[in-house]
Amino acid sequence: xxxxxxxxxxxxxxxxxxxxxxxxxxxxxxxxxxxxxxxxxxxxxxxxxxxxxxxxxxxxxxxxxxxxxxxxxxxxxxxxxxxxxxxxxxxxxxxxxxxxxxxxxxxxxxxxxxxxxxxxxxxxxxxxxxxxxxxxxxxxxxxxxxxxxxxxxxxxxxxxxxxxxxxxxxxxxxxxxxxxxxxxxxxxxxxxxxxxxxxxxxxxxxxxxxxxxxxxxxxxxxxxxxxxxxxxx
Ligand SMILES: [Zn+2]
Numbered sequence: 001x002x003x004x005x006x007x008x009x010x011x012x013x014x015x016x017x018x019x020x021x022x023x024x025x026x027x028x029x030x031x032x033x034x035x036x037x038x039x040x041x042x043x044x045x046x047x048x049x050x051x052x053x054x055x056x057x058x059x060x061x062x063x064x065x066x067x068x069x070x071x072x073x074x075x076x077x078x079x080x081x082x083x084x085x086x087x088x089x090x091x092x093x094x095x096x097x098x099x100x101x102x103x104x105x106x107x108x109x110x111x112x113x114x115x116x117x118x119x120x121x122x123x124x125x126x127x128x129x130x131x132x133x134x135x136x137x138x139x140x141x142x143x144x145x146x147x148x149x150x151x152x153x154x155x156x157x158x159x160x161x162x163x164x165x166x167x168x169x170x171x172x173x174x175x176x177x178x179x180x181x182x183x184x185x186x187x188x189x190x191x192x193x194x195x196x197x198x199x200x201x202x203x204x205x206x207x208x209x210x211x212x213x214x215x216x217x218x219x220x221x222x223x224x225x226x227x228x229x230x231x232x233x
Contacts, residue, residue, distance in 0.1 A: 027184070028095045028108060035097075035104030035174040042163055043111045044156050048149055051082065051119035053138070059124050076219070079126075080137035082144035084119040086206065088112060088199055092191050094184050098177055105173045105183045110163060110191060114152050121145065132226035140222050143213045151206045159198040166194040 057065075059079065066078040095108040121141040127134040167190070173183045223229045 027093065035106075035172055037168075038095075038106045038108070038172050039164065040092075040107040040167055041109045042160050043109070044160065045111070045113045046149075046152055047113055047115045047117075048152070049116070049119060051084065051121045051141075051145055054120050054122045055128065055134070056125055057122055059126065062122055062124055065122070079124045079133070080141050081122040082120075082141040083122070084116045084145075084148055086148070086199070086203060087115040087117055088195060089115065090191060090195055092188050094187070096180055098180075101177060103175055103177045103180050105175060105180055105187065107167055107172075107187055107191070112159070112163075112195065114156070116148055116152075119145070127228070131228070133228045136222050136225045136229075140213075140218070144210055147209050147213055148206065151202060151209055155198070155202045155205060159195065159202075162198050163191060163194050166190055 059077065062078045062081055065083075066081055089112070091111040092107055093109040093111075095106040097104045097106075121138065123134055123137050123141070127137070167187075173187070175183050
């Protein structure tokens, strides 16, 4: 047996941004109007259900799960994990006005939903709810949980600015009527590409922030908090 404290909990993160295919909102057809600059309304919402608690898995299984997902130092005993997938979904809405031969295509509104899905906190089945180790492991994993939500809140304004910047050059297009659909597709692609870049940065920031939760004396603090964690030396 090794001496000293054991690693109490490692976080496993499926740090993958998944593109939810955003169904387009209905297009609004307006009367012919000047095809001028038109800042799109950008709305953000969040779908971040509380994690399910899984207290059924034996330690070796948590170890496998943690090591599979995390190539970083996994010399410690994994007793708890937090897992979630970050995803987003976007819905652009266009406004089309036409005077016959030509049409004006505007991005009128973009609804972006940031999602944390498959959120689960795993606590090793050695300890049940109410015991000191269960409570200590859960409290640690809750830090990972709140970190994910903090990253969304911190990065959302950046996402909004990036989308607005990307669209400021391209949100309006005066095109032949026959090109309305391809123009909508081009603008939707621009929005999607911009969001993809922003969410990649979000995932990188998340990885850094989640590592910071485990840094320093956090494991030692948790290990020292319950007598059950102390091992014979
Ligand atoms: Zn952790």
